[in-house]
Amino acid sequence: MHSINKIKKKQATATIQYYLDQGAEVLIISASIENWIKPWAKENNIEIVLATSIEIDDQGKLTGRFSSVNCKGQEKLRRLLEVYPNIRPEDLIIYGDSKGDKQLIDFAKTSFYKTLAY
Secondary structure, three states, X not given: OOHHHHHOOHHHHHHHHHHHHOOOOOEEEEEEEHHHHHHHHHHOOOOEEEEEOEXXXXXXXXXXXXXXXXOOOHHHHHHHHXXXXXXXXXXXXXXXXXXXXXXXXHHOOEEEEOOXXX
8 A cells, every 4th residue: 555545545546536537637846756656656556746856876875855935836837837737727627735835725716725526
């Protein structure tokens, strides 16, 4: 079992599956480390993960530093718009659970904060 399954809300999987069944493109935008999120996302049929990258040295060891800007706040919105430059607020449904999601929530026409309703 992936460690994310131990901490995610139970309804998260059902909500993700609901949108996938509707033919929606589901992506994760997170300040968490991408190496941790991507395997879980792939197991749940989510292909796009925009997250914080960690630095690995020439010997393949973690340095303890980020190799990207921390993907939180305005950076989340910037990355979304980098991947989807023509996306419109009415094309999005955003789920957020922290103050780092505020810019995404404010941008989208439809958003949910600290809930997984659909």
